[in-house]
Amino acid sequence: MTELMVQTDGLTKRYGSGDHRRLAVDSVSMTVRRGEVYGFLGPNGAGKTTTLRMMLGLVRPTAGSVSVLGRPAGRPEVTARVGALVEGPGFYPFLTGRDNLLVMARYRGLPERVVDAALERVDLADRGDDRFKSYSLGMKQRLGVASALMGDPNLIVLDEPTNGLDPAGMADMRALIVALARGGQTVLLSSHLLAEVQEICDRVGVIDNGRLLRESTVADLRGSASLRLRAEPVDRALAVAMRVAGDDGVRVLGDELVLELPATAAPGLVRDLVAARVDVHEVASRERTLEEVFFEMTTTHRNDETEEALR
Numbered sequence: 001m002t003e004l005m006v007q008t009d010g011l012t013k014r015y016g017s018g019d020h021r022r023l024a025v026d027s028v029s030m031t032v033r034r035g036e037v038y039g040f041l042g043p044n045g046a047g048k049t050t051t052l053r054m055m056l057g058l059v060r061p062t063a064g065s066v067s068v069l070g071r072p073a074g075r076p077e078v079t080a081r082v083g084a085l086v087e088g089p090g091f092y093p094f095l096t097g098r099d100n101l102l103v104m105a106r107y108r109g110l111p112e113r114v115v116d117a118a119l120e121r122v123d124l125a126d127r128g129d130d131r132f133k134s135y136s137l138g139m140k141q142r143l144g145v146a147s148a149l150m151g152d153p154n155l156i157v158l159d160e161p162t163n164g165l166d167p168a169g170m171a172d173m174r175a176l177i178v179a180l181a182r183g184g185q186t187v188l189l190s191s192h193l194l195a196e197v198q199e200i201c202d203r204v205g206v207i208d209n210g211r212l213l214r215e216s217t218v219a220d221l222r223g224s225a226s227l228r229l230r231a232e233p234v235d236r237a238l239a240v241a242m243r244v245a246g247d248d249g250v251r252v253l254g255d256e257l258v259l260e261l262p263a264t265a266a267p268g269l270v271r272d273l274v275a276a277r278v279d280v281h282e283v284a285s286r287e288r289t290l291e292e293v294f295f296e297m298t299t300t301h302r303n304d305e306t307e308e309a310l311r
Protein backbone atom coordinates (compact mmCIF):
# COMPACT_ATOMS: atom_id res chain seq x y z
CA MET A 1 0.00 0.00 0.00
CA THR A 2 1.13 3.53 -0.72
CA GLU A 3 2.97 5.41 2.00
CA LEU A 4 1.15 8.61 1.08
CA MET A 5 -2.40 8.28 2.32
CA VAL A 6 -3.35 11.73 1.07
CA GLN A 7 -1.60 13.96 -1.39
CA THR A 8 -2.92 17.27 -2.65
CA ASP A 9 -1.29 19.35 -5.31
CA GLY A 10 -2.24 22.98 -5.78
CA LEU A 11 -5.67 22.16 -4.42
CA THR A 12 -7.95 25.16 -4.82
CA LYS A 13 -11.62 25.85 -4.15
CA ARG A 14 -13.46 29.00 -5.08
CA TYR A 15 -17.07 29.34 -3.98
CA GLY A 16 -19.68 31.54 -5.63
CA SER A 17 -19.44 33.72 -8.67
CA GLY A 18 -19.09 37.38 -9.66
CA ASP A 19 -18.69 39.74 -6.69
CA HIS A 20 -19.45 36.91 -4.30
CA ARG A 21 -16.51 34.77 -5.25
CA ARG A 22 -14.60 33.53 -2.25
CA LEU A 23 -11.29 31.73 -2.37
CA ALA A 24 -11.81 29.17 0.41
CA VAL A 25 -8.75 27.01 -0.37
CA ASP A 26 -5.80 28.45 -2.22
CA SER A 27 -3.21 26.14 -3.86
CA VAL A 28 -2.81 23.77 -0.96
CA SER A 29 -0.18 21.05 -1.41
CA MET A 30 -0.01 18.69 1.54
CA THR A 31 0.68 15.05 2.32
CA VAL A 32 -0.54 12.67 5.00
CA ARG A 33 1.69 9.65 5.55
CA ARG A 34 0.71 6.17 6.55
CA GLY A 35 0.37 5.54 10.29
CA GLU A 36 0.58 9.12 11.45
CA VAL A 37 -1.80 11.41 13.25
CA TYR A 38 -1.86 14.51 11.09
CA GLY A 39 -3.23 17.71 12.59
CA PHE A 40 -4.82 20.13 10.19
CA LEU A 41 -4.71 23.33 12.10
CA GLY A 42 -6.30 26.69 11.43
CA PRO A 43 -8.67 29.32 12.78
CA ASN A 44 -12.37 29.39 11.94
CA GLY A 45 -13.00 29.89 8.26
CA ALA A 46 -9.42 29.00 7.31
CA GLY A 47 -10.52 26.37 4.80
CA LYS A 48 -10.08 23.15 6.78
CA THR A 49 -13.52 21.67 6.22
CA THR A 50 -13.52 22.55 2.53
CA THR A 51 -10.14 20.85 2.10
CA LEU A 52 -11.32 17.73 3.95
CA ARG A 53 -14.49 17.63 1.86
CA MET A 54 -12.42 17.75 -1.32
CA MET A 55 -10.35 14.84 0.00
CA LEU A 56 -13.54 12.88 0.55
CA GLY A 57 -14.85 13.65 -2.92
CA LEU A 58 -17.76 15.67 -1.47
CA VAL A 59 -16.65 18.98 -2.99
CA ARG A 60 -15.20 19.33 -6.44
CA PRO A 61 -11.93 21.30 -6.56
CA THR A 62 -11.80 24.43 -8.73
CA ALA A 63 -8.18 23.60 -9.55
CA GLY A 64 -5.42 21.25 -8.48
CA SER A 65 -5.70 17.61 -7.56
CA VAL A 66 -6.14 15.36 -4.56
CA SER A 67 -5.37 11.68 -4.32
CA VAL A 68 -6.30 9.46 -1.41
CA LEU A 69 -4.67 6.04 -0.93
CA GLY A 70 -2.94 6.61 -4.24
CA ARG A 71 -6.17 7.08 -6.23
CA PRO A 72 -8.23 10.13 -7.20
CA ALA A 73 -10.41 11.22 -4.26
CA GLY A 74 -14.02 10.14 -4.25
CA ARG A 75 -13.61 6.87 -6.19
CA PRO A 76 -15.80 4.13 -4.67
CA GLU A 77 -12.81 1.86 -4.00
CA VAL A 78 -11.20 4.71 -2.05
CA THR A 79 -14.35 5.74 -0.20
CA ALA A 80 -14.76 2.20 1.10
CA ARG A 81 -11.39 2.42 2.84
CA VAL A 82 -11.83 5.88 4.33
CA GLY A 83 -13.89 6.61 7.43
CA ALA A 84 -14.94 10.19 7.99
CA LEU A 85 -16.69 12.39 10.47
CA VAL A 86 -17.06 15.77 8.83
CA GLU A 87 -19.50 18.30 10.21
CA GLY A 88 -21.40 15.80 12.33
CA PRO A 89 -23.24 12.87 10.76
CA GLY A 90 -27.02 13.02 10.68
CA PHE A 91 -28.30 10.53 13.22
CA TYR A 92 -31.96 9.66 13.78
CA PRO A 93 -32.85 10.96 17.25
CA PHE A 94 -35.46 8.29 17.99
CA LEU A 95 -33.32 5.34 16.95
CA THR A 96 -30.82 3.80 19.33
CA GLY A 97 -27.13 4.36 18.79
CA ARG A 98 -26.77 0.77 17.61
CA ASP A 99 -29.69 1.03 15.16
CA ASN A 100 -28.30 4.27 13.76
CA LEU A 101 -25.03 2.51 13.03
CA LEU A 102 -26.88 -0.50 11.61
CA VAL A 103 -28.67 1.77 9.13
CA MET A 104 -25.32 3.22 8.06
CA ALA A 105 -23.63 -0.17 7.88
CA ARG A 106 -26.37 -1.53 5.62
CA TYR A 107 -26.23 1.53 3.42
CA ARG A 108 -22.49 1.08 3.06
CA GLY A 109 -22.78 -2.66 2.43
CA LEU A 110 -20.93 -3.59 5.63
CA PRO A 111 -21.78 -6.68 7.70
CA GLU A 112 -23.75 -6.08 10.93
CA ARG A 113 -20.92 -7.26 13.13
CA VAL A 114 -18.92 -4.07 12.41
CA VAL A 115 -21.48 -2.15 14.48
CA ASP A 116 -20.73 -3.81 17.80
CA ALA A 117 -16.99 -3.65 17.17
CA ALA A 118 -17.26 0.10 16.53
CA LEU A 119 -19.43 0.70 19.60
CA GLU A 120 -16.92 -1.25 21.66
CA ARG A 121 -14.08 0.81 20.26
CA VAL A 122 -15.57 4.14 21.38
CA ASP A 123 -16.72 2.76 24.72
CA LEU A 124 -20.43 2.94 23.94
CA ALA A 125 -21.24 -0.77 23.95
CA ASP A 126 -23.29 -0.59 27.13
CA ARG A 127 -25.28 2.44 25.91
CA GLY A 128 -25.82 1.19 22.37
CA ASP A 129 -29.48 0.38 23.02
CA ASP A 130 -30.34 3.87 24.28
CA ARG A 131 -31.91 6.35 21.92
CA PHE A 132 -29.56 8.78 20.25
CA LYS A 133 -31.50 11.77 21.60
CA SER A 134 -30.75 10.68 25.17
CA TYR A 135 -26.97 10.78 24.57
CA SER A 136 -24.73 13.48 26.01
CA LEU A 137 -22.78 15.59 23.54
CA GLY A 138 -19.67 13.52 24.19
CA MET A 139 -21.54 10.29 23.49
CA LYS A 140 -23.03 11.75 20.30
CA GLN A 141 -19.56 12.71 19.17
CA ARG A 142 -18.22 9.25 20.01
CA LEU A 143 -21.05 7.65 18.04
CA GLY A 144 -19.97 9.84 15.11
CA VAL A 145 -16.44 8.51 15.43
CA ALA A 146 -17.84 4.96 15.68
CA SER A 147 -19.60 5.50 12.35
CA ALA A 148 -16.25 6.53 10.84
CA LEU A 149 -14.56 3.44 12.26
CA MET A 150 -16.95 0.86 10.87
CA GLY A 151 -15.28 -1.48 8.43
CA ASP A 152 -11.77 -0.75 9.73
CA PRO A 153 -10.83 1.98 7.25
CA ASN A 154 -7.16 2.66 6.45
CA LEU A 155 -7.66 6.40 6.80
CA ILE A 156 -9.87 8.15 9.34
CA VAL A 157 -10.76 11.79 8.73
CA LEU A 158 -12.17 13.69 11.70
CA ASP A 159 -13.28 17.31 11.44
CA GLU A 160 -12.96 19.04 14.82
CA PRO A 161 -13.67 15.81 16.74
CA THR A 162 -13.47 17.45 20.16
CA ASN A 163 -15.67 20.42 19.31
CA GLY A 164 -18.13 21.12 22.09
CA LEU A 165 -16.78 18.45 24.41
CA ASP A 166 -15.96 19.10 28.05
CA PRO A 167 -12.36 18.54 29.20
CA ALA A 168 -13.01 14.91 30.18
CA GLY A 169 -14.72 14.24 26.84
CA MET A 170 -11.80 15.84 25.02
CA ALA A 171 -9.30 13.71 26.90
CA ASP A 172 -11.29 10.56 26.02
CA MET A 173 -11.38 11.55 22.37
CA ARG A 174 -7.64 12.23 22.31
CA ALA A 175 -6.92 8.86 23.91
CA LEU A 176 -9.13 7.19 21.31
CA ILE A 177 -7.32 8.90 18.43
CA VAL A 178 -3.92 7.91 19.78
CA ALA A 179 -5.16 4.32 20.22
CA LEU A 180 -6.35 4.24 16.60
CA ALA A 181 -2.95 5.34 15.37
CA ARG A 182 -1.19 2.77 17.57
CA GLY A 183 -3.43 0.17 15.98
CA GLY A 184 -1.96 1.10 12.60
CA GLN A 185 -4.67 3.40 11.25
CA THR A 186 -3.85 6.80 9.83
CA VAL A 187 -5.77 9.70 11.34
CA LEU A 188 -6.24 13.11 9.76
CA LEU A 189 -7.94 15.50 12.12
CA SER A 190 -8.73 19.16 11.86
CA SER A 191 -8.70 21.37 14.88
CA HIS A 192 -8.32 24.92 16.02
CA LEU A 193 -7.12 23.68 19.40
CA LEU A 194 -3.38 24.00 19.31
CA ALA A 195 -2.61 22.37 22.63
CA GLU A 196 -4.55 19.35 21.53
CA VAL A 197 -2.72 19.06 18.25
CA GLN A 198 0.60 19.50 19.99
CA GLU A 199 -0.25 16.64 22.32
CA ILE A 200 -1.40 13.97 19.89
CA CYS A 201 -0.22 14.77 16.37
CA ASP A 202 2.95 13.62 14.63
CA ARG A 203 2.80 16.20 11.88
CA VAL A 204 0.76 19.30 11.30
CA GLY A 205 -0.33 21.46 8.43
CA VAL A 206 -1.15 25.04 9.34
CA ILE A 207 -3.74 26.75 7.17
CA ASP A 208 -4.95 30.34 7.30
CA ASN A 209 -7.02 32.26 4.76
CA GLY A 210 -7.06 29.18 2.54
CA ARG A 211 -3.27 28.96 2.29
CA LEU A 212 -1.08 26.28 3.79
CA LEU A 213 1.45 28.31 5.76
CA ARG A 214 3.54 25.38 6.90
CA GLU A 215 3.66 21.61 6.99
CA SER A 216 6.08 19.84 9.30
CA THR A 217 6.49 17.73 12.40
CA VAL A 218 5.27 19.33 15.59
CA ALA A 219 8.87 19.42 16.85
CA ASP A 220 10.13 21.17 13.70
CA LEU A 221 7.30 23.63 13.76
CA ARG A 222 8.05 24.62 17.30
CA GLY A 223 11.66 24.72 16.28
CA SER A 224 14.65 24.92 18.50
CA ALA A 225 14.62 27.89 20.81
CA SER A 226 14.22 31.23 19.12
CA LEU A 227 15.61 34.54 20.28
CA ARG A 228 13.25 37.33 21.22
CA LEU A 229 14.60 40.81 21.03
CA ARG A 230 13.34 44.17 22.25
CA ALA A 231 15.54 46.98 21.02
CA GLU A 232 15.41 50.54 19.70
CA PRO A 233 15.33 52.05 17.20
CA VAL A 234 13.31 49.18 15.76
CA ASP A 235 14.20 49.82 12.11
CA ARG A 236 17.92 49.59 12.81
CA ALA A 237 17.44 46.57 15.08
CA LEU A 238 15.45 44.87 12.31
CA ALA A 239 18.18 45.55 9.76
CA VAL A 240 20.83 44.00 12.03
CA ALA A 241 18.57 41.08 12.93
CA MET A 242 17.96 40.34 9.26
CA ARG A 243 21.66 40.48 8.54
CA VAL A 244 22.35 37.98 11.32
CA ALA A 245 19.34 35.64 10.96
CA GLY A 246 18.56 36.11 7.27
CA ASP A 247 15.56 37.87 5.74
CA ASP A 248 13.27 34.94 6.41
CA GLY A 249 14.65 34.35 9.88
CA VAL A 250 13.08 37.39 11.52
CA ARG A 251 9.48 38.10 12.39
CA VAL A 252 7.85 41.08 14.01
CA LEU A 253 5.63 40.19 16.95
CA GLY A 254 4.18 43.24 18.69
CA ASP A 255 7.14 45.28 19.94
CA GLU A 256 9.45 42.27 19.73
CA LEU A 257 11.54 40.79 16.99
CA VAL A 258 11.64 36.99 16.90
CA LEU A 259 14.82 35.56 15.39
CA GLU A 260 15.16 31.97 14.26
CA LEU A 261 18.44 31.55 16.10
CA PRO A 262 19.68 29.33 18.93
CA ALA A 263 20.62 30.80 22.32
CA THR A 264 24.31 30.54 21.44
CA ALA A 265 23.82 33.27 18.83
CA ALA A 266 22.78 35.85 21.45
CA PRO A 267 26.22 37.33 22.34
CA GLY A 268 27.15 37.91 18.68
CA LEU A 269 23.78 39.44 17.98
CA VAL A 270 24.08 41.83 20.91
CA ARG A 271 27.60 42.85 19.79
CA ASP A 272 26.32 43.62 16.28
CA LEU A 273 23.37 45.58 17.66
CA VAL A 274 25.57 47.66 19.92
CA ALA A 275 28.00 48.28 17.06
CA ALA A 276 25.05 49.59 15.04
CA ARG A 277 24.15 51.93 17.92
CA VAL A 278 21.00 50.03 18.83
CA ASP A 279 19.81 50.08 22.45
CA VAL A 280 19.12 46.51 23.55
CA HIS A 281 16.37 46.33 26.16
CA GLU A 282 15.95 42.58 26.28
CA VAL A 283 17.18 39.40 24.60
CA ALA A 284 15.57 36.14 25.65
CA SER A 285 15.84 32.58 24.41
CA ARG A 286 12.78 30.43 24.66
CA GLU A 287 11.23 27.28 23.27
CA ARG A 288 7.86 28.06 21.89
CA THR A 289 4.57 26.26 22.29
CA LEU A 290 2.69 25.42 19.16
CA GLU A 291 0.20 28.07 20.16
CA GLU A 292 2.85 30.77 20.05
CA VAL A 293 4.19 29.52 16.74
CA PHE A 294 0.73 29.53 15.27
CA PHE A 295 -0.03 32.98 16.63
CA GLU A 296 3.23 34.31 15.26
CA MET A 297 2.62 32.76 11.88
CA THR A 298 -0.88 34.06 11.48
CA THR A 299 -0.14 37.50 12.91
CA THR A 300 3.06 37.82 10.88
CA HIS A 301 0.92 36.95 7.93
CA ARG A 302 -1.47 39.76 8.73
CA ASN A 303 1.24 42.10 9.89
CA ASP A 304 2.70 42.78 6.49
CA GLU A 305 1.69 46.41 6.94
CA THR A 306 3.63 46.62 10.20
CA GLU A 307 6.68 45.15 8.54
CA GLU A 308 6.25 47.47 5.60
CA ALA A 309 6.19 50.44 7.98
CA LEU A 310 9.40 49.25 9.60
CA ARG A 311 11.29 49.01 6.33
Ligand SMILES: Nc1ncnc2c1ncn2[C@@H]1O[C@H](COP(=O)(O)OP(=O)(O)OP(=O)(O)O)[C@@H](O)[C@H]1O
Residues within 6 Å of the ligand: 015, 016, 022, 023, 024, 042, 043, 044, 045, 046, 047, 048, 049, 050, 051, 192
Ligand atom coordinates in the same frame (compact mmCIF):
# COMPACT_ATOMS: atom_id res chain seq x y z
N1 LIG B 1 -20.71 26.04 0.56
C1 LIG B 1 -20.07 27.21 0.69
N2 LIG B 1 -20.41 28.29 -0.07
C2 LIG B 1 -19.77 29.45 0.03
N3 LIG B 1 -18.74 29.68 0.87
C3 LIG B 1 -18.35 28.66 1.65
C4 LIG B 1 -19.00 27.38 1.61
N4 LIG B 1 -18.38 26.56 2.51
C5 LIG B 1 -17.41 27.30 3.08
N5 LIG B 1 -17.39 28.55 2.58
C6 LIG B 1 -16.46 29.64 2.94
O1 LIG B 1 -15.15 29.16 2.70
C7 LIG B 1 -14.26 29.58 3.74
C8 LIG B 1 -13.60 28.38 4.40
O2 LIG B 1 -14.58 27.66 5.12
P1 LIG B 1 -14.30 26.27 5.83
O3 LIG B 1 -15.60 25.79 6.43
O4 LIG B 1 -13.63 25.36 4.88
O5 LIG B 1 -13.28 26.68 6.96
P2 LIG B 1 -12.87 25.94 8.31
O6 LIG B 1 -11.41 26.14 8.47
O7 LIG B 1 -13.37 24.55 8.30
O8 LIG B 1 -13.63 26.78 9.39
P3 LIG B 1 -14.40 26.30 10.73
O9 LIG B 1 -13.35 25.92 11.70
O10 LIG B 1 -15.13 27.57 11.12
O11 LIG B 1 -15.32 25.18 10.32
C9 LIG B 1 -15.10 30.42 4.70
O12 LIG B 1 -14.93 31.78 4.35
C10 LIG B 1 -16.51 29.97 4.41
O13 LIG B 1 -17.42 31.01 4.67
